[in-house]
Amino acid sequence: MSEILWRPDPVRAAATNLRAFRLWLGARGIAVPDVASLWRWSVEDIGGFWTALWDFARIIGHKGDAALENPEAMPGARFFPEARLSYAENILRHAGEKEAIVFTGEDGQRLAWSRDRLRAETAAVAAALRAHGLRLGDRVAAYLPNIPHGIAALIGTNAAGGTFSSASPDFGPSGVLDRFGQIAPRVLIAADGYRYGGKLFRNAAKIAEIMAGLRSVERLVIVPFIGDDAALALPKAVTWEAWTEPHRGAPLAFERLPFDHPLYILYSSGTTGKPKCIVHGAGGVLLKHASEHLLHTDLKPDDRLFYFTTLGWMMWNWQVSALMAGATLLLFDGNPFYPSASALFDLADREGMTIFGTSAKYIDSVAKAGLKPRASHRLESLRTMLSTGSPLIPESFDFVYREIKEDLLLASISGGTDIVGCFALGNPEGPVRRGELAMRALGCAVEVFDEAGRPVRGRKGELVCLKPFPSMPVCFWGDPDGARYRAAYFERYPGVWHHGDWCEIIEHEDGVAGLVITGRSDAVLNPGGVRIGTAEIYRQVETLPEIQEALVIGQEWENDVRVVLFVRLKEGQVLDDALRERIRRVIRDNASPRHVPAKIIAVPDIPRTRSGKITELAVRDVVHGRPVKNVEALANPEALELFRAIPELAE
Known part of the structure; x- marks a missing residue:
């Protein structure tokens, strides 16, 4: 049995969104007295759980009468087939002068956008895209550092009915073309450069090569991040300000579209060829992220959420959805150890960070650097730390509680680009056990199979999901008959989602099963x-x-x-x-x-x-x-x- 490193105090446990959801269900005749019974109900009544979450999270839009069509089909099940909604409308539900996004660069640059500023920028982006003639489902691509403009571009693209995709500027031209070249974007939004490790990287030459390979691009929008005029000399180029200025003051209008309307396209790692283009639907993203943010992360409107990520990792997309809960996003771009190894902890103190999201590798690097943030920083507001990207080893759990903060919910989480979310996350009502992911995701019937496709306990096997969930990809781009989609997830175990993680389920006496993930079961470099x-x-x-x-x-x-x-x-x-x-x-x-x-x-x-x-x-x-x-x-x-x-x- 894994050692318990932390438990929430009774006051904190009683005030979680997770407990509020259980009480909300109880008032409606669904008895879930504890987290274990909630998880069981959520996977036994898949349609009932996601319907309840829609109402609890106050999703804006028309839900329709049917929660799930073809529930036994994997793939083939459809959630909320009658629904009409807008991701952008839900994300931008909050207005006012409260900070929505605070960006910090490694050089100390700080840029804050209020909720009203984000709404205005998004409205201008959407209007500019409509003026350009963007049609439903047309693609808009971003090649940007982790700055507020990327978020406005994503939300604005959806508001106008388009489909968004992104890559970080440290990817070379061929890596970008392997991705964007498959989806033929009409608009490319790119920064003129970026900073990393105290060095300045100019992007003009790379953007020129990318544009030469993307014949579909009709407009190149340059965000002048480092002030390099060379990028503005490229054909079809216009600055962000010049592009949006004619549309300043435009009304914030939303396209309410079907539940599975393509919100964005993410990319597989490209193990056997060019990366697969994974299309995610707006409704599935909204619901899955609502479950993870509200119930598993206990995200609240006064939270200030940080995740160390780039626009090339799905955790960037994951964090954007936190705006729906009213949280403030803290963005950082650059080397997390520049200008000093304590850069992100400095940011945590300076900005009142409440949720610190990072990778297992970063935590290990902090430990190896000899940092003791608990002694050198206040970290007064920090209450949750999230880790993903690779398994968080038991010694890293020890380090967090010994050298970062003792009173802290540490949640090792795991999922992937394929589901733009998680299969295992934190439990705000329960304990943190050394080396374990606290629980299986609500609404996801996660099990571990052996090679013969039989559920196993007490030994490692393949992570699988037995029932459909909303953030399953809508499709792969360029896969008209769905053959590549089926081969990617359902070939090994027909009718069962196979995710490619090697793990073990650990049963506990409170009925909440934890997971230990020991790595990928495929050849992806990680x-x-x-x-x-x-x-x-x-x-x-x-x-x-x-x-x-x-x-x-x-x-x-x-x-x-x-x-x-x-x-x-x-x-x-x-x-x-x-x-x-x-x-x-x-x-x-x-x-x-x-x-x-x-x-x-x-x-x-x-x-x-x-x-x-x-x-x-x-x-x-x-x-x-x-x-x-x-x-x-x-x-x-x-x-x-x-x-x-x-x-x-x-x-």
């Missing part, structure tokens, strides 16, 4: 909680003339994952320091700086299947000393021995 697919690395490395082919894995290392790249060189080539640097540079510039390999090792051969596919999982198992499954499927199984006991992998 250092520091930032996911990227192997194919994105290969596309860059194999442009170098010296490289014949490559194979990349994530090696478990010092409580995280480090990227290890194996290269098979062309005849006569040598892997020297100069070539290693060129490999790192091409990945850093064109794929992602967060996935530059820690180790680059030359090998004479790379194992592949009989159909010619390289086998990352088999190599990863060999490197970690684990047995390799399905060796008989390999065309050259002897090549696996080349990866065993390589000295560099122990350094």
Whole structure:
């Protein structure tokens, strides 16, 4: 049994949204005396739970009579098929001068938008898009740092009936084109540059390359974030101010659309090719995020929520929805350890942060840096800390309570881009157990399966969801018959959502089951909680003339994952320091700086299947000393021995 590190005091437990929801249900004849019974009811009566949440969260719009159509179909179930609503209308329900967004840059720049300012900016964006002729479902893409303009662009696009997508400016042109090139946006909103680690990065050349590959873009809107006029000289370019100025004072009008109307497009990591374009519907996002923000995070109107993220991670989309609860969003862009290792804790004190969202890797880095925020900072307002991206190890739980704050709800949460939300989160009424995610998400029938598709307890297996939930993707873009969608989630266990996490369910005497997640069960690279697919690395490395082919894995290392790249060189080539640097540079510039390999090792051969596919999982198992499954499927199984006991992998 896991050690209990924290319990809410009775006053705090009695005042949670979760308890208020239970009492609200009780007044309507649904008896859920504790959290365990609430979870059971939420998955036994899926339609009843999400209907109740719609009413409790006061979702604006027409709900209709039917909560769930085809409830037994996975995929195929449809929530609220008669509903009409607007994401933007719900997100912007609050007006006034209270701060809605506060942005802080690593250089100390501070920009605050009130609720009224956000509403005005959003209205101007929506009017500008309508004036441009945006039609329902047309795409608007953003290539921005984590600044308020990105949020206004998302909400404004939905208000006008369009579909939004985003990427962070540290992605190289080819990575952006792999994503936006598939969805053909009509408008691209981009910043002229960004700052990271005290350095200035100018974006004009990258934007020019992206525009050359996006023939669909009719208007380029430049946000002058660093003041580089070169970006404004690009064809079709106009500044944010010039674009929105003619529409200042426009009324805030909303398009109420069907529940599954595409709100935004997120992207898979691209393990086996270009990233999959995952389309999420407005209604599903609203309801799922309402359940997570209100019930699992206990978000309230006076909260000041921070999540360390970029526009390339689904946690950015997740945090935006917190505006519906009336919370203030605290945004940060840059290196979280610049100008000092305590930068984010300085921000927490300065801005009165109440909820601190970050990654397991960040918490580990703070510990390794020797920080003791509990001694160096006040952290008076901080009451909740969220961690995701990779499993939060038990020692990190210890560190948070020992060196950050003793009276703190620490919630390790887990979900993904596929559901733009979580399958396991915090329990504001219950204890925090060392190394565990507190509970399964309300309304999600989460179980753990063995390889034969049987539920298991007491051992690890595949995380699955047995019943439909609202934030299942509407579809994949460019997948007209749904074949890729079904293959991604329902091929392994027909009729059951398979998520790709390796975990264990832990039963407790209070009836609330926790989870322990030990990692991904696929080959996605995930250092520091930032996911990227192997194919994105290969596309860059194999442009170098010296490289014949490559194979990349994530090696478990010092409580995280480090990227290890194996290269098979062309005849006569040598892997020297100069070539290693060129490999790192091409990945850093064109794929992602967060996935530059820690180790680059030359090998004479790379194992592949009989159909010619390289086998990352088999190599990863060999490197970690684990047995390799399905060796008989390999065309050259002897090549696996080349990866065993390589000295560099122990350094």
